[in-house]
Amino acid sequence: MGDQIDETKQVESLDPSQKLAQRQAARAARGSMLQRLDEWMTQHPWHPRVFPFVVYVALLWASEPARMWAPWAFPVVYILQCVVTAWLLWRYRKLTPELNWKFHWLAIPAGIVGLVGWIWLGDLMARLWFSDAGTDVLAEMGPALGWTTLSLRLLGMALVVPMFEELFFRSALLRSLYEPKPALASAIDLLSDLPVIGGWVGDTRLGKWADQYDRPMQAQFEKVPVGRISWFSLTASCVLWCLLSHHPRDWPGTFVCGFAWGWLVWMTNRGEKKLGIGPVVWAHAITNALLWGYVVSYGDWRFL
Template sequence: MTEHNDPRTAPSASPAFSVDAPLFSRAAWARILPFGAYIFFIILGDMLERTGIARADLRWLYPVQIGAVALLLAYNWRGYHELRGPLPSVRQMLVSLAVGVLVLVLWINLDAPWMTVGSSPGYDPRRNGELDWVLIVIRIAGAALVVPVMEELFWRSFVMRWVDSADFEALEPARVGIKGFLVSVVLFGFEHNLWLAGIVAGVAYSLLYMRHRNLWSAVLAHAVTNGLLGVWVVATGSWAFW
């Protein structure tokens, strides 16, 4: 005898995504907010400059910007599970160092007009024609120690995996699909004035994360690129690259 379920009592199929579920989880916000704070200060600086404040007088914004990002990273540190595992092996670290240097070389050479979008006023740390070493140290330290952690948590750990899975923390880096890879790389590229160099860097850092399955590999490569770029900028006076 065939049984017929009463449609009034039969359980309904659960939707793939609940309309009441938030778009971003708490883990996602922990990676979004430091990046959002960083972008906020960039926009704030542009708005203040449009009001007539000289760009040279806005250099103090960078220490505040980096400080705000560092505080947000510290506040959420316990939730960054991808940074609490073992460090990369010595071999992986050497590969990351090499990738960081390679990205730097490409970055300062991929600057043809068609490889850029908009213009970058850069960051000039000189005061009355003399180098302000306090600003220089803060700039390089921020770019090499804070920015790589913030950006790799946002672009690689979060965006690249979230595009493929809302439960991004459960997705192994090696299992990221082509969609997540391309979306994160292209957006990361166009976050920068040198969009092509940005895309190349995004590809390099993403592949490190996916292959080593360790976000520290990408952070280390990114830190090497940014740190050496800072040294090169100061040595050559190429402030537009900052």
Template sequence: MFDRADFCRIAPFGAYVFFMVLEDVLLKFGWEANDLRMLYVVKIAVVVGLLWVMRKAYSELRWPIDSSFRTWMVAISAGVIVFIAWINLTADWMVMGEAVGFDPRDNDEIDWFLVTVRLIGAALVVPVMEELFWRSFLMRWIDHPSFLTVNPAQVGLKAFCITAALFALAHSLWFAGLFAGIVYNLLYMRSGTLWSPILAHATTNGILGAWVICTGNWGFW
């Protein structure tokens, strides 16, 4: 059902999800969230390792030589808008389950190693890994199993909606996730380059990380 091209985009995302599930299981078995913080370091290291090993398979990550300055400004602006939506779309009905968050403090002292890894992971690693899976692979694969042949601009409404909905369900702030999924989908389809949603996603996560550190709203991490 899946070939090598599929696997290379599923594996890093699958590894990330595996560690999320592992953390949930350990919490249910009585582990404290603070005792599992280093698991994020391992998770990011594994994902980076997989992305690096399979880097030659990611043809969609070749830098677009014909991209315009406007493309990147639109992506950055979209990332800022998604960030604003993310911290405001928090009504009870917009939240699914309860997010554990990531609190890098020990006795009210911030562990800057953990903060640095979290920021790098959220702003640099996760956007590449997730956009390879959600936009480049899944959204196009729903349209046609030979997804690499699908022009992003020609993705159908069904694939667009399913991808946005699943992206929403992957986040506890599901309504904000839905909004983000729609924005990132549109960026990919309009620009034709995966670097556009990657940049937007990185902008969202980077600003969110800085905001979390400045305000202490660790639940958003």
């Protein structure tokens, strides 16, 4: 305690020029951290397409403990989730030119198909295996805080989530997983880098086979344009989407959305059409907004 008081007195005793120097040093430190992030983002095409997803999911894990600690903490964490993720998408938008909000009318039926598949198959899965009723936000938080939280969820679901998820799954993964062999080689390389088992994996026949590929997923990503898809990339990206983002109850609906929206990316980037992932961002936004409306209207909190 005495040391803290002494440090406080030392800070207070600094003259204005010393205080200014300290503030400038602090700003320089913050600037250097941001500069390192900027440099890291440019080192690999996956970085600006994956990092927003990672940040959002990491903060999502923090939201439930916050909710259990105090209901008002959940919307605070959710705002932080959305703001930080949106800031990353905006700051590195020049590195992700395919991300846009260009509209195509096919986004409407694709969004409706996603909604119907999500609810119908999710309800079927709930009847068979997963009977969780979800959390009634209004009953748990009360009308004022509950509707505030629901309004924030609508904004996040319809605006932020479609951008970073489509950037990751319908751009990075669909392109990087176009051919199965390079994708398998990349997975083996990843295992080879792990502690304990990495050396053993690298010495196997599969490990030596994977060594013949140089940066396989990055090479595929750079070679495959937006909109070019394969059955393998569609299936593999849907599997990863299920495992990384969704409750097992929602896995069949995830496949419906993944295939419908993969088809939409292909349809809207054929020939001279080069709409990027804008239409699929719209489809995702439509599905999520309609799903929010369904949950609020019918009180089916399983899907929120």
